[in-house]
Amino acid sequence: MSATSGTVGDAGGWLSRAAEALSPRRIWREMRRSNPVGYLFVLPYVLFFAVFIAYPFGFAFYLTVHNWNIVRPEKPFVGARNFEILFQDPLFWKALGNTAIFLAVHIPLQIAVALLLAVVLNQPLRARGLFRTAYFLPYVTSGAIVSLVWLRLYADDGLLNQALEAMGLGPVGWLSDPRVAMPSIAVMATWKNVGYYLMIFLASLQAIPNQLYEEAYLNGANAWQRFRYITFPLLNPAFILVVVLSTIGGFSLFVEPFVMTGGGPLDSTLSLVLYLYQQAFQFLRMGYAATIGVVLALLIFIVTLIQRRFLEREVGY
Amino acid sequence: MTGIVGTRVEGLSGFARRALFYLLLTLGALAFLLPFLYMLSTAFKGPRELYDLNLVPREPTLEHFRAVFTQIPIGRALFNSALVYLLQTASVLVFSSIVGYALSRLRFFGREFVFNVILLTMMIPGQLLLIPLYVLIVRLGWTDSYQGLIVPGMISAFGIFMFRQNFKTIPQELIDAARVDGASELTILFRIIWPLSAPVLITVGIFTFMGGWNDFLWPSLVNRDIQYQTLTQMVTLYGIGGQAGGQVGAVMASSLIAVLPMIVVYLLFQRYYLQGIAGTGVKG
Numbered sequence: 270m271s272a273t274s275g276t277v278g279d280a281g282g283w284l285s286r287a288a289e290a291l292s293p294r295r296i297w298r299e300m301r302r303s304n305p306v307g308y309l310f311v312l313p314y315v316l317f318f319a320v321f322i323a324y325p326f327g328f329a330f331y332l333t334v335h336n337w338n339i340v341r342p343e344k345p346f347v348g349a350r351n352f353e354i355l356f357q358d359p360l361f362w363k364a365l366g367n368t369a370i371f372l373a374v375h376i377p378l379q380i381a382v383a384l385l386l387a388v389v390l391n392q393p394l395r396a397r398g399l400f401r402t403a404y405f406l407p408y409v410t411s412g413a414i415v416s417l418v419w420l421r422l423y424a425d426d427g428l429l430n431q432a433l434e435a436m437g438l439g440p441v442g443w444l445s446d447p448r449v450a451m452p453s454i455a456v457m458a459t460w461k462n463v464g465y466y467l468m469i470f471l472a473s474l475q476a477i478p479n480q481l482y483e484e485a486y487l488n489g490a491n492a493w494q495r496f497r498y499i500t501f502p503l504l505n506p507a508f509i510l511v512v513v514l515s516t517i518g519g520f521s522l523f524v525e526p527f528v529m530t531g532g533g534p535l536d537s538t539l540s541l542v543l544y545l546y547q548q549a550f551q552f553l554r555m556g557y558a559a560t561i562g563v564v565l566a567l568l569i570f571i572v573t574l575i576q577r578r579f580l581e582r583e584v585g586y
Numbered sequence: 587m588t589g590i591v592g593t594r595v596e597g598l599s600g601f602a603r604r605a606l607f608y609l610l611l612t613l614g615a616l617a618f619l620l621p622f623l624y625m626l627s628t629a630f631k632g633p634r635e636l637y638d639l640n641l642v643p644r645e646p647t648l649e650h651f652r653a654v655f656t657q658i659p660i661g662r663a664l665f666n667s668a669l670v671y672l673l674q675t676a677s678v679l680v681f682s683s684i685v686g687y688a689l690s691r692l693r694f695f696g697r698e699f700v701f702n703v704i705l706l707t708m709m710i711p712g713q714l715l716l717i718p719l720y721v722l723i724v725r726l727g728w729t730d731s732y733q734g735l736i737v738p739g740m741i742s743a744f745g746i747f748m749f750r751q752n753f754k755t756i757p758q759e760l761i762d763a764a765r766v767d768g769a770s771e772l773t774i775l776f777r778i779i780w781p782l783s784a785p786v787l788i789t790v791g792i793f794t795f796m797g798g799w800n801d802f803l804w805p806s807l808v809n810r811d812i813q814y815q816t817l818t819q820m821v822t823l824y825g826i827g828g829q830a831g832g833q834v835g836a837v838m839a840s841s842l843i844a845v846l847p848m849i850v851v852y853l854l855f856q857r858y859y860l861q862g863i864a865g866t867g868v869k870g
Contacts, residue, residue, distance in 0.1 A: 299695035306771045307694030314685045314704070317741045322707055325718035332718060339721070386614060389607050402856065403615040406622065409852040409859070410845040411800035411818045417825040417841050418621045421628075421834060428624060431639055460618065468863045521713060524802050528826055542713055549717055550807065559717040566714040 332559035339553045351560040361561070363536050364544045365568075367451055371540070372519040374455035379515050380508070382463050387470035388500075405464035412461060416528035419457045420444070423529065444530055447537035454525050454538055462518065466511045473507035474500070502582060509580045513573045520569050541565050625845075628838040636834055650835035651843075654824075659812060660840060663820040670735045670816065671798035677740045678794045679787060685741065686749025687775045691761060701750070708743045720807050730811040739798065745790045748862075752786040753779055789862040792855055799848060817844050 289295065333351050337344045355361050386404060390397050407415060422428045423443035430440040443453045477500065485495050523542040526532055532539035532547070541561065549558035623641055631638075632645030654660055688694070689701050719738060728734035756779060764774045780787065805819040812820070821844040825837045852859065 296695065303694035303696075304692045305694075307688045307692035307697065310684050310688035310692065310771070311700050313681050314700070314741055314746070317681075318703070318707070321719065321722075321738050322710070322715070325715045325722060326710065328718035328721070329714055332721075339724070385610075389610055392607055394604070394607055394611075398856075400611045400615050402853070403618050405856075405859065406849065406852070407618060409796060409800075409848050411802065411822075411848070413800070413802035413818055413822040414825075414841045414844045415621060417822065417837055418625045420825075421838075422621060422624065426637070428639065431637075435639075460621075464618075465863060468860060472860075472863070517711065521711065527802075528822060545713060545716070546803075549720070555717055555721060562713045562715075562717055566711045569711050 329559050329563055332556045333563050335556045337554075337556035337559070339555050344556075347556070351557050352564075354557065355560055355564060360536065360539065360544060361541075364539045364541045367537065367539055368519060368522065368541055370451045371455045371458075371522060372516060374452045375458055375519055376512060376515050378456065378459045379463055379466055380511060382459060383466035383470050383511065384504075386463070386467050387474055390467070390471055391474045401468075404467055407461045408464040412524045413528055415461060416457070416525050419525075420529045423453055423457075444538075445534055447535045450530055450534060450538045454522070454529065457529075458518070458522070458525060462515070466515070469507050469511055470504065473504050477503050505580070505582045509577060512576055512580060516573055516576065517569055520565060520572075622845075625838045625841055628834055629842045631835060633835075650833070650839035653833060653836040654840045654843070657836070658820060658824050658840070660817070660820060660843060662813070663815050663817040664843070666732075666814060667799055667817040670732055671795050673732075674736045674739050674798055675791050675795045677736070678742050678745050679791055681741045682745030682790065683749045683753075683775065683780070683783075683787070684772075685746045687753055687771070687779065689746065690750045690753040691756075692771070704743045704746055708747070716803075716807075723808055728808070730809050730814050732814065734808040735798075735805060735814075735816070738804075739794070742790075742794060745794065748786055748790050749783075752783055756782055785858060785861060788855060789858045792851065792858055793862050796848060796851070 334346060334348055335344050336347045336350070390401060424430075425440060425442060425445055427443075429443060433440060442449055444450050481499050481503075482495055485499060490498070521542055522540040523546065526538040526540050526543050527546070530538040532543050542565070545558045545561040545565070548554045548561065627641045627643055628636065629650055630646045630648070631643040632647050633649075635644050685704075689697060689704075723729060723734045723738070726734075728737070760778055760782075761774055764778055769777070799816075800818055801816075802818050802822050805816045806823070809815055809819070815823075821840045824840055
């Protein structure tokens with residue numbers, strides 16, 4: 270991990286050390302000194318890992334270079350053809366754009382609501398537990414089922430539009446207007462998950478020593494300054510965690526559009542995973558679907574790496 | 587409880603500040619609970635008030651529940667979900683704690699390597715494995731079966747991680763004393779470590795059970811046969827398919843049946859949920 274070990278002159282030494290560490294003689298010597306029960310105890314995991322993680326992982330990449338239809342016996346090797354098709358597939362780009370819209374609404378909203386509620390819940394108030402229970406409730410219930418409920422709330426003649434009408438405001442096509450549908454889903458997803466992120470912020474807030482605030486207070490820092498220079502920097506790890514986890518959640522969006530819109534109207538809520546699902550289970554194109562999965566995993570990896578790089582701040586007090 | 591709170595709103599008297607906070611919290615709580623209240627009231631509403639805004643049914647009825655039970659085998663689905671996810675949870679607790687014990691309390695060459703591999707697997711997005719795992723299940727002949735639901739989740743990296751961290755904190759003298767008495771490592775794990783680790787066992791158990799119970803995607807791939815459908819799967823398909831035929835009351839009644847067990851579990855074990863979240867990364 271240290272940056273200095275990467276010099277050219279050291280490379281030989283590093284290699285020979287690695288060779289020495291991996292020499293069969295040394296491994297054998299170390300293993301004989303080991304507790305054999307240890308190997309026995311990790312064996313179930315090793316078997317599970319081989320069959321249900323390593324094999325599917327390798328097979329995913331195998332599928333991407335084959336025209337693999339589950340009902341057709343011949344499954345020819347096609348090289349990079351699946352990737353070429355994918356990058357020219359307008360629906361793939363549409364789904365990617367939809368994901369961007371989702372994230373653009375979801376992440377700021379999620380952070381704002383979670384942080385606000387966490388700060389309020391961190392105050393010495395009565396019945397905090399009761400409120401926490403309410404905020405966390407959506408998180409413990411099934412996304413598929415609550416989507417059935419929101420489908421009714423968002424319907425053109427649903428509860429939300431009835432409430433708007435009662436206030437003399439025009440109906441909104443929450444799920445029927447292509448410009449509004451994806452933001453509507455992002456709002457619903459925020460409702461669903463914000464309890465979880467709120468807990469992450471709350472745990473971090475509670476870990477900040479009170480002494481810091483007391484000293485700042487005595488030195489004349491006002492509330493905003495205390496938030497800006499103490500709370501906010503010390504929340505950085507939690508902040509990154511929330512951004513990264515909501516991004517992963519956004520790329521994984523499936524059940525909400527599956528239940529509420531089926532990807533419509535006009536493909537405006539087609540998510541990457543929904544597209545993967547359609548390719549695999551409506552058109553049985555497993556090779557192509559696996560290609561979407563691999564590209565999706567790479568996207569998640571790259572985007573979250575960039576986020577970490579740009580958001581990480583050194584804090585020391 | 588705390589002294590000078592970090593984000594105190596100044597310039598307001600204590601009473602006004604408090605009132606503002608309670609107003610905020612109450613409005614928030616209402617927004618969070620409203621969809622559930624809507625589901626609850628619609629499930630019991632009479633036919634003439636189904637689309638009205640009232641939250642308390644004026645003509646309460648059990649008709650929607652009757653409709654659900656005659657239209658879909660929801661009892662069977664409830665049984666399937668309970669069976670499948672209880673077995674899966676039991677398996678995760680046993681096997682993940684065995685691995686977690688080895689990784690925290692037994693010395694063997696390659697231990698750190700195994701642990702790092704497990705941490706790496708936690709970073710693989712599920713969508714990458716979805717298709718190949720489905721093909722594997724088809725080849726094993728496990729579609730329309732219980733094992734197709736249970737086996738791919740029999741051990742969890744999350745469980746191993748949580749157990750390893752917690753087992754590390756148990757005093758070595760307890761383990762040494764048991765070894766002197768001739769106890770086997772399995773005896774030590776299940777007779778000494780487990781009784782001392784109730785909180786983490788409950789936490790991992792709840793998260794595993796909840797993850798399974800609430801899942802729609804995996805069951806819908808593996809099981810098409812109505813005999814093996816889980817509760818979440820069956821209710822979701824009932825709600826979006828033609829079967830419910832736009833009967834809002836019946837859809838909400840079946841939804842209520844599907845979410846109620848999770849809500850009850852949550853209300854009973856609330857504090858363990860918080861530990862699960864705190865344990866997964868915040869303080870890491």
